[in-house]
Amino acid sequence: MSRHAQHPVRGIDEHRRAVEDALRGLGARTETVPLAAAPGRVLAGDLVAPLSLQPFDNSQMDGFAISAADSRAAPGEDGRVPFAVVAPVPAGHVPGPLAPGEAAPVMTGAPLPPGADAVVPVEESLPGGFPAPGTLVRLPAGQPAGRFVRRAGEDVAAGDTALVAGQRLTPARIGLAAALGCAELTVRARPRAVLYTTGDEVVAPGTVRGPAQVFDANAAILRAQLAEAGVEVIGAHLLSDDAGAFAARLAEDTAARPDLFVSSGGVSEGAYEVVRQVLAPHGEFVHVAMQPGGPQGLAAPGGVPFVCLPGNPVSTLVSFEMFLRPALTGVLGAPAPRARAMGPLAEAVRPLPGRTQVRRAVWDGAEVRMAGGPGSHLLAAAARANALVLVPAGGAELPAGTRVELLLLD
Missing domain, CATH: 3.40.980.10 (MoaB/Mog-like domain)
Structure with a gap:
């Protein structure tokens, strides 16, 4: 038998x-590691956002923060409305409130002044650039509220689950943890x-x-x-x-x-x-x-x-x-799964009855070339390979051009 x-x-x-x-x-x-040691690790518990992202309303563009309602005043012949320029708002600084008819130069990421609900890009202003405080700037009429404004909590609200236990920590997920103020994470x-x-x-x-x-x-x-x-x-x-x-x-x-x-x-x-x-x-x-x-x-x-x-x-x-x-x-949850692909055989391959053959191959994105024979001792051939070919069980030869499944090793 x-x-x-x-x-x-x-x-x-x-x-x-x-x-x-x-x-x-x-x-x-589990263990707790600094963010620098977190790439590729797996989060051990849910990460609940301790703050909102964005933490405050801020500007998406370099431009002028205004009240959108003020831009609906009667425009001039050029279709623009004049605004009084006030002190600029650099990123990282807290602005004062905006009075009706005023425009505050704001930089990307800077908080919106209280009273502002829209940002007009500097490229749309006349005269161009940022005039000195106390002068006038003319901006296109009819600005919609919320234009080029990043709203507080738009991405994640405080108390939301920002990352879920079991997720592999990719660069974007590590970046999210950093943006939430986390210097370390608990991982498996x-x-x-x-x-x-x-x-x-x-x-x-x-x-x-x-x-x-x-x-x-x-x-x-x-x-x-x-x-x-x-x-x-x-x-x-x-x-x-x-x-x-x-x-x-x-x-x-x-x-x-x-x-x-x-x-x-x-x-x-x-x-x-x-x-x-x-x-x-x-x-x-x-x-x-x-x-x-x-x-x-x-x-x-x-x-x-x-x-x-x-x-x-x-x-x-x-x-x-x-x-x-x-x-x-x-x-x-780690390591990341091997990528898979389908590709055409460069040469004919004979399957095995009753068994899947896992052949070593070179995949160049266009065709699949076998790296050596099927023997389990052919290590040099395996070293040339960048993919494993899953040849399904069968009796009939697979002709060149047959599409086969690949497990990509590189």
């Missing part, structure tokens, strides 16, 4: 939901992860490699992916194919209470799959209808979520992008 017959195959979306469910406990810890703490890579055949870069060994690329891949996703790696260990040593290391790290464990390798059904051997009593190991990255595992030793990824470098990279990164986004 085949392995797939013994173990039902799980769909990609189903496994993504399973990973997200496993991470539900993340995000409970970054998850702390312990990372394992396994295998007697794997040695750390910079050490001596035996004739049957390879350098560990997976730890570097996962460190970079976790950092990009806003996860702090607090421990990383390269472990041999020794179940006892792995169990001892896991027990020690579990006592330190990380938020998350992530591993690569050791999840298939061979004789030396130490991750599966140790964690099988604490979780589930499945085969996902995806190539590369079919074998996957989820566990919770000591109540800490443990995401088990396959060990070939490209399988590790693809599995993180397909499952762990979107699960973090779903639970925490």
